[in-house]
Amino acid sequence: MSSHWEEFYATHLPPTDFEDNRKLLQEFCERHNRNNERIVLITSGGTTVPLEHNTVRFVDNFSAGTRGAASAEYYLEHGYVVIFMHRLKSLEPFTRHFNGQKFMDMLELHERGPNTTITVKPDSVDVLAPILASYKAAQENGRILYVSFTTVSDYFWLLRAASESLAQFGSRALLFLVAAVSDFYVPANQMPTHKIQSGGTAPNIQLQLVPKLLAPLVNLWVPHAFVVSFKLETDESILITKCREALNKYKHKLVIGNMLQTRRTRVVFVTPENNYELVLSQQQVHNGMEIEEIIVSNVVANHNDYIKIQKY
Numbered sequence: 166m167s168s169h170w171e172e173f174y175a176t177h178l179p180p181t182d183f184e185d186n187r188k189l190l191q192e193f194c195e196r197h198n199r200n201n202e203r204i205v206l207i208t209s210g211g212t213t214v215p216l217e218h219n220t221v222r223f224v225d226n227f228s229a230g231t232r233g234a235a236s237a238e239y240y241l242e243h244g245y246v247v248i249f250m251h252r253l254k255s256l257e258p259f260t261r262h263f264n265g266q267k268f269m270d271m272l273e274l275h276e277r278g279p280n281t282t283i284t285v286k287p288d289s290v291d292v293l294a295p296i297l298a299s300y301k302a303a304q305e306n307g308r309i310l311y312v313s314f315t316t317v318s319d320y321f322w323l324l325r326a327a328s329e330s331l332a333q334f335g336s337r338a339l340l341f342l343v344a345a346v347s348d349f350y351v352p353a354n355q356m357p358t359h360k361i362q363s364g365g366t367a368p369n370i371q372l373q374l375v376p377k378l379l380a381p382l383v384n385l386w387v388p389h390a391f392v393v394s395f396k397l398e399t400d401e402s403i404l405i406t407k408c409r410e411a412l413n414k415y416k417h418k419l420v421i422g423n424m425l426q427t428r429r430t431r432v433v434f435v436t437p438e439n440n441y442e443l444v445l446s447q448q449q450v451h452n453g454m455e456i457e458e459i460i461v462s463n464v465v466a467n468h469n470d471y472i473k474i475q476k477y
C-alpha cells in the first residue's frame with residue numbers, strides 16, 4: 166500500500182516549470198558541492214490552496230515571507246550558499262528593504278531631454294550601498310538560487326526535488342523550513358474544473374489533510390542533513406508541547422516555535438536536549454536589529470556542532 170505522501174505525488178501533476186527548476190537545482194547543488202560548501206534550503210512565504218482547476222478563488226494565509234527573506238541574507242553572511250524557495254511575489258532577500266514607495270523615494274530624476282539621468286539621493290546612499298554590495302556579491306558569485314511556488318502542490322514537488330539535490334551535501338546541508346504550508350487542501354480529483362458558481366446555494370467545500378512531508382524528507386530524502394522546522398501557534402499554552410511533539414514524531418534536529426503576535430521579537434528553540442528562548446530587547450528593536458540575525462547565528466552554531474560529529 167502506498168503512503169499518503171506517495172499517493173499525493175501520484176495524483177497531482179508537477180507544475181509546468183518543474184523540469185526547468187529541477188535542472189537549476191541540480192546544477193546549483195553539483196557546482197557548490199564540488200567546492201565543499203555548506204548549503205541552506207530556505208522555504209519562505211505561504212502556500213495557496215486552489216478551489217478550482219481554472220483558479221479564480223483560493224485559500225491563502227498571512228505569511229509575507231519576511232522571516233525567510235531576512236534569514237537568507239544572514240545565512241549568506243555566515244558563508245552558506247542559499248536556495249531560496251519562496252512563494253511567488255512574497256518578500257525576497259535584499260529587495261525586501263525597499264518595498265512599496267521606499268525605492269522610488271530614494272531616487273532623483275534629472276530631466277534634461279535625451280540626457281535624462283537618475284541618481285540616488287545623497288542621504289539614501291548609506292542605506293542602499295551596503296545592501297547593493299551584498300546583493301551583487303551573492304548574485305555575481307552565484308551564491309543564491311531563487312525558485313518559486315504558489316500552490317501547496319507546487320511546494321510539494323519543489324521541496325522533494327530540492328531535497329534530492331541536497332542529499333549529496335550530507336551533513337553540510339541545512340534545511341530551514343520557514344514556509345507556512347497549508348494543512349488542508351482540496352485534492353485535484355475533487356476540484357471543479359471551472360469557476361464555482363454562486364447561483365442560489367453556497368458551495369460546500371470539503372478540505373482534506375495534506376500529507377506531512379517531514380517524515381519522508383528526514384528518513385528518505387536527506388537523512389544526513391540538519392533539518393529545522395518552524396511551528397506557529399496562537400495559543401501560548403500549547404506552543405512548546407506542539408514543538409516537542411513534532412520533534413519526537415519526525416526525529417529531526419530542531420523545531421523553532423513562535424507565536425503569531427510576537428514572532429518578530431521572540432522564538433523558542435526546542436531541541437532533543439532542551440528548550441531555550443531567543444528574545445529581542447526593546448533597545449535592540451529600537452536599533453533596528455532583526456530577530457532573524459540571532460536565530461540564524463544560533464542555528465549555525467547548532468549546525469557546526471552537528472557537522473563535527475557526523476561521518477558524512
Ligand code: PAZ
Binds near residue numbers: 210228233395398423
Ligand atoms: O513570513 P512571516 O515572517 O510573516 O512569518 C514567519 C512564520 C510565522 C510563517 C514562520 O516563523 C513559521 O512559524 N512558519 C511555520 C508555520 C507553521 O506551519 O506552523
